[in-house]
Amino acid sequence: MTIRLRDLAACFEGVIPSIIATAAPDGMPNISYLSHVVLVDDERVALSNQFFSKTATNVRANPAAAVLLVDPRDGGQYRLDVIFEQTLDSGGLFEEMAIQLRATSTQVGIGEVMRLRGVDIYRVRGVQAVPSPTPRQEVSSREAGLQLMAAAAVARRVSEASDVGTIVDAVLDGLREAFSFKHAMLLLKESAGERLVTVGSRGYERSGIGSEVLVGEGIIGTAASERRPVRVSDMSRIRRFSSAVHASSDEENRTRTIALPGMPDAMSQVALPMIAHGVLRGVLFLESSQRLAFTREDEAALAVVALQAAAALALAEAEILEGPSSVPVVADQSVLTGRGFRVVHYAYDDSIFIDNEYLIKGVPGRLLMYLLRIHQREGRTEFTNREIRLSEDLRLPDIKDNLETRLLLLRRRLEEKAAPVQLLRTSRGRIRLEVAGRAVLEEATS
Template identity: 45%
Template sequence: MAFQTSPISHVVLVDEEHVGLSNQFFATTAANLAENPHAAILLVDGTNGNQCRLRAVFVRTIFEGPLFSRMSSQLGASSSQVGMTGIMRLRGVDIFRVESVTLTPAPSPTPVTPPQREPLLTATAEMTRRLIAPGSSLDHAIDELLAWMRTSLGCDRAVVFMADHESRILTTAASLGYERSGVGSEIAFGSGIFGGAAATGETVKISDLSRTRRYGEAVRKSTRDENLTRTIAVPMDPDSLSQIAVPMIVHGELQGVLGAESRQRLAFTNVHESALIIAAQHLAALVALSEAQAEAPKTDRQFERPAAEPALPVIEVRHFQFDDSIFIAGDYIIKGIAGRLLNHILRVHLETGRLGFTNRELRLEASLRLPEFKDNLETRLLLLRRRLADKASPIQLVPVGRGEFLLQLKGRPVVVSAEGPRS
């Protein structure tokens, strides 16, 4: 016979076209499905008794992965409820493509109401799961979060800012949807909607900017050439009509701000706001965690420069001591503590040939004059790394594990130091 009736299979929705059936103990199921992949599945609605019959075709059996794990623990829990702990161990999940769904006639038909589906909640749960997946980094988390804002929240323009309490400045770590990413650009606490959220620690939402000042001082100041002003343009859309800024706070401490803009009026609903708060809290916790876990790399790996390659082109690096700004091949990169960091890394490389660095050694380097209490080194390096990547600079910093990174060079850096802005 090419069919098998099992009274206690669990059925889960895999996607719009597929269901998964728990395969606990029937070795014959595999043989039957190999002979005839067609199946009929009777589903019962536990709320009203409605029954429906699925016609489905066997696709494959999966033995691992997130769906398998979820079903396995679910089966374990329901088995222990009925006193069958250990008996109903999940062997595999049989995936079927559903070809038709037929409602079984009933004496008193109950209207079939589709189950309440909350796609945004599901997508948000998936996003937070990816944020904290094993091997995930803060860089990865920021990218995941922006991707979720685009696909699940429908944000055209979104920004992640990191907060520095010492200087009371927000720095752009990543953005999406803007002509220029603005990574590395800064907004003072209290300035504009994003700075406002940082200063107050409260979510700020503007639903119709047409009646207010469209964009703040920070934007206008930063629209000029960054090579002249040493100021990176903040990613802001002068035509946006709605803005939302959600502070990223953990243990009462601001870690950054999540921002979004739209050219639609009333673009951000309370649902958007709630979803962004969930996302912002997760990212805040990850930033705090990455700072807390930054110490003690596993090994003192030393990446040495390969044999000298004099043929490589020269990368001209200028370091201005008065503001620690760095220009690479004539392009303004960054200033302040991040500029000092990059200058130090390049000088150590030029002196020793070393390419591998640990966050720990930077933290202990007195000449960097890092703040003693809460140096935010992880965040500073993240911002520097992302700014270099954004500028497609011939000098890149590549993380190679927790608390370690590699200097990646497309040429031979030559660092020239100057004292004043005109040198």
Template identity: 45%
Template structure:
């Protein structure tokens, strides 16, 4: 029997699988399956959504034959199966359900392929089907598997050695590029029921501040389900890109997610610290089969270290090392006059009608600008920020450092008359070029 671990690429769903069953009289029936899911060395899972005749035959005798095809090499294998059990909850069910939801989104049918149950089969035998004609050699652009451990160790070491949160994030994406060849990556942090882009690499624009809701596309579903999702070949679902473009930017179209126009492979890994969702690490490629099972495992380990690093930044916050920030010069500096509009409903900040940012980072920016306009003070401490109830920081694990990084990077990428600096641990300095007036909008 061929070990299932060696043919896991045949379970990617690139080529439909064929399931064969017989009824009590021996009459055969064939059906096509979009996916077969690897469970462990002795079991596979099938979504319980195939034709009723197949289901009836399995209930009658518990047996099925399955042909799976490796989308990279074209190799085929036949699996002899025996029905074990059906599950409507649990780890396997949630993994299959999340994957089906992403595939539905790829084809513009979100919400139409809800999983009822997943059937677990014991694999009695697995044999290779020899081709009648020689198969084409694999695409030379597909790199052969290599030992991931040295690369993984190098990335984790770089993350752990970073002296501050911002350096850690940049170094992580840089090392993923250098060591694993992940050219296009993005890191998003969770904020309520949305994810906000904090860092990116390999795109024409950084997209800092771009948002996506939980449940939208592969990134949102990975966050919502807290599960890694990998799509190896998106040629059957290019509608995903336009679907994501519609899901974001409904209110703030000037901060699009920095996605590839025609991705072929995508992977989204939740940043988890214990059961807490910190954010999502996302990578994509213009080449099919760019990410292997080993890549998925490595990225999950790296994501765990990034999540731990972000939590550690909260625990070692320098707010107790820095007292109240010193007063600063009240002059407005050189530059044109401009108007700041603050929308209380969602914390949105606009400068001369151009959207800047919203949520906690938006409320932070409004607090800085308002205080400076009223008192002339331009430096603020982490301690006083956490004591200001108008900012609406969470009472527990507020992730303030990540939000300040997001605000600084968004202002830097956007350009304009307002920016912030970090002159010392626990201190934020507001820099303003010109004079401004603040308009507060009380929307409901």
């Protein structure tokens, strides 16, 4: 039976390194391991060219070579008889391979060392299965079309959500229920900066709400900076980046940094950019302890989910701008009674500590102090997004800044910390402050 290149899709996932064999003009053989082998079409493959000066010298003198591929699912081996055609140092294929290499290598601090020099294109003249002394195991695969059905199911859930919080939950819950992907997080981009902030997660011991990733950092940051999906099928070949280590409350108090959630035994990861109206809104990230957990078909379906989520979030934020501008003043007698608690605000980074426990910093921290001050002064508990946005005291970066996302971050961090002050969304563009006792507000200078 003829073996087609498309039948060897799992061999191109990079789980088990491939090997290329070349020969010098005098017949001296040379064997090198390959970082990446990519399927170009039914007749060609692309090989990453990073360090292999001897290989490059050989194929330019003798273009015939052999490539050994290994199927990571059953150990099957395949020999490709190839002939060198050309080297690319630009273009779509080169950029795709460079992004993949950069995303994984920057996680371990060797981005420049592993920089892609070129992509060598080889025409495949024949494919042969290498005989094995032991029988191969049957490999199960997902039924075709299941990913499309799962994406449609998540899209329906997202279409029924009406605000940032419910959209985030619809995406993450949908991934778990429709795709059976248990570990995922959704990060949104700060419109005034180069950071992505976690606004929701599933499957982790710690939610990581409020944790940050720099655009361009690791797999998540690279998906954001390059605005393309990034998928890794075997994380054992690289080390996870240090910011993904779980942190304790004491570490949060000391560093004022919330740790990104992560799986210590993750083997597969995929990051999908969320883009709407040409603007990067965030990144959808999934991981698994299984190798080859995310196929190319999964990646395509998840990309659709990410784009649908981005569009829904953009629409929800636009509708908030049209919300009510005022609410009745409601007195809350708890401002004078109940157990007291201490809220300390550090103005230089707007970080907030409640009873010596770190909560959050930046705009969400500034928002909490604004709400608490009005609550103490007027006894008010009801607020609107519009009045918050128009407040001169808050010094919000821009009217287009993602206020709804900031409020969501604040609300979920307060919930996670079981703080004596909580923030509830009562209706579109309206929030309520619930305070269990008297807040003692302090301003700190250092």
